[in-house]
Amino acid sequence: MVPFKVEFLIKIGDLEQKRAMLNQMNVRGLLFDPYNNAYIVILRDEEHSDMLPIWVGKSEASAISFALEKISPPRPMTHDLMKTMLDNMDAKVISTVITDLKDNTYFAKIHLLFGDSEFTVDSRPSDAIAVALRTEAPIFASGEVLHKQNSEELERWLENLKPEDFGKSDV
Amino acid sequence: MVPFKVEFLIKIGDLEQKRAMLNQMNVRGLLFDPYNNAYIVILRDEEHSDMLPIWVGKSEASAISFALEKISPPRPMTHDLMKTMLDNMDAKVISTVITDLKDNTYFAKIHLLFGDSEFTVDSRPSDAIAVALRTEAPIFASGEVLHKQNSEELERWLENLKPEDFGKSDV
Numbered sequence: 001m002v003p004f005k006v007e008f009l010i011k012i013g014d015l016e017q018k019r020a021m022l023n024q025m026n027v028r029g030l031l032f033d034p035y036n037n038a039y040i041v042i043l044r045d046e047e048h049s050d051m052l053p054i055w056v057g058k059s060e061a062s063a064i065s066f067a068l069e070k071i072s073p074p075r076p077m078t079h080d081l082m083k084t085m086l087d088n089m090d091a092k093v094i095s096t097v098i099t100d101l102k103d104n105t106y107f108a109k110i111h112l113l114f115g116d117s118e119f120t121v122d123s124r125p126s127d128a129i130a131v132a133l134r135t136e137a138p139i140f141a142s143g144e145v146l147h148k149q150n151s152e153e154l155e156r157w158l159e160n161l162k163p164e165d166f167g168k169s170d171v
Numbered sequence: 172m173v174p175f176k177v178e179f180l181i182k183i184g185d186l187e188q189k190r191a192m193l194n195q196m197n198v199r200g201l202l203f204d205p206y207n208n209a210y211i212v213i214l215r216d217e218e219h220s221d222m223l224p225i226w227v228g229k230s231e232a233s234a235i236s237f238a239l240e241k242i243s244p245p246r247p248m249t250h251d252l253m254k255t256m257l258d259n260m261d262a263k264v265i266s267t268v269i270t271d272l273k274d275n276t277y278f279a280k281i282h283l284l285f286g287d288s289e290f291t292v293d294s295r296p297s298d299a300i301a302v303a304l305r306t307e308a309p310i311f312a313s314g315e316v317l318h319k320q321n322s323e324e325l326e327r328w329l330e331n332l333k334p335e336d337f338g339k340s341d342v
Contacts, residue, residue, distance in 0.1 A: 059230035075278070075295050078249050084292045085253070089260055089285050107246070114260050121255045124246050 022097060022140040025052060027129060030065055041129060043098070043141060050146045052098065054106055060126035067133035079130040086112070086135070093137040094118065096128035101148045193268060193311040196223060198300060201236055212300060214269070214312065221317045223269065225277055231297035238304035250301040257283070257306070264308040265289065267299035272319045 025043040028051075033040050039061035043052040056064070063079050065071075076084065086093065091114040100107040108128035111120050123131075132139045196214040199222075204211050210232035214223040227235070234250050236242075247255065257264065262285040271278040279299035282291050294302075303310045 057230065059228065075276070076293055076298075077295075078253075078298050081281075081292060081294050081298050082249075082253050082256070085257070085262070085281075085283070088283070088290045088292065089262060091256070091260060105246070110252075110256075112256065112259070119259045121252060121259065122247055123252050124248075127247075127249050127252050 021143045023047065023050065023143060023146060025098070025139045025141050027064070027068060027133065027139070030061055030068070041126070043129075043139065045141065045146065048146075050141075050150075052141055052146060052149055054098070054125050054129075056126040060124075060130065063130040064126065064133065067130060079127070079134055082131060083134045089114070093131055093135040095138050095140060096123070096132040098125050098128070098139070098141040098145050100142070101145050106145070192314045194218065194221065194314060194317060196269070196310045196312050198235070198239060198304065198310070201232055201239070212297070214300075214310065216312065216317065221312075221321075223312055223317060223320055225269070225296050225300075227297040231295075231301065234301040235297065235304065238301060250298070250305055253302060254305045260285070264302055264306040266309050266311060267294070267303040269296050269299070269310070269312040269316050271313070272316050277316070 023045040024047075025045055028042040028044045031040040031042065031053075032038075033055065036055060038055045038057060041054045041056055041061070041064055043054065044050070045052070063077055066073060066077060067079070073080070091112050094111040094113050096108060096110050098106055098108050106125045108123045108125040109120050110123045110128050110131060111118060129139060131137070194216040195218075196216055199213040199215045202211045202213065204226065207226060209226045209228060212225045212227055212232070212235055214225065215221070216223070234248055237244060237248060238250070244251070262283050265282040265284050267279060267281050269277055269279050277296045279294045279296040280291050281294045281299050281302060282289060300310060302308070
């Protein structure tokens with residue numbers, strides 16, 4: 001039997017490893033959030049069934065929705081223009097990563113292959129997702145983000161509870 | 172004296188030449204249009220004082236406004252991301268052109284220099300302007316667009332006149 005202290009350290013190690021790992025996410029859909037007058041992009045890690053809801057504005061939601069529904073607008077939208085520019089220069093989007101979550105704000109990066117070299121640019125997750133869907137690049141989320149999201153989501157949930165919510169009961 | 176018919180042909184020739192010419196435009200400002208719940212980007216040809224009003228959505232107006240006011244948002248907006256990608260690949264925006272106006276819709280192109288070659292991508296004028304302002308590239312409008320804009324604008328103005336408008340008088 002592994003002594004408690006060592007077992008605890010192993011678990012901490014596991015957790016750190018899990019947080020550093022990248023989880024491939026699928027875009028499951030878009031929801032409208034009437035309370036915040038915003039849209040929520042739902043990402044899901046198919047392996048662990050972790051959900052990652054990301055709040056985005058209307059135009060960002062449109063950019064993602066057009067790609068999800070494979071709609072070709074009569075005139076190029078901003079992310080279509082970006083893709084055309086990248087195609088013209090033979091640059092390839094390798095992957096996009098939702099890297100961090102701080103104060104309810106998500107951060108992302110886009111990794112590109114250009115000639116023999118790679119480079120990474122900072123991005124809002126909505127842009128990263130809109131670009132990934134158009135270039136068929138994978139979307140990852142760090143374990144750290146998935147972990148933080150669950151904690152922050154819980155906090156937000158608790159903050160939003162009103163006194164009257166505690167009085168409610170089905171009994 | 173030039174005979175009337177020849178003089179007329181010379182004028183037609185002038186007009187055609189004028190329409191084919193590119194006029195450099197400055198972004199004079201952004202207005203809110205409450206009737207259409209949209210924003211209007213005002214471009215002006217400083218040489219001939221021609222104005223070109225272009226209706227854009229809220230997010231496009233934000234993208235242009237941030238560049239006009241030289242605001243650096245905490246996270247990169249979509250056109251900032253586009254500029255960072257272009258910078259990373261040493262691609263340069265040479266110019267942007269508002270090329271055409273059909274059924275109240277403007278069309279534009281962005282010309283880029285990449286290595287030893289140039290390429291052109293179709294764009295919405297709002298994207299072209301947002302990119303031009305960030306890359307300090309000039310914005311042109313074809314004489315054709317300026318000519319059409321005046322006709323279409325006049326038509327729209329006449330269409331919007333209500334019967335009661337005819338009764339109005341300051342006399």
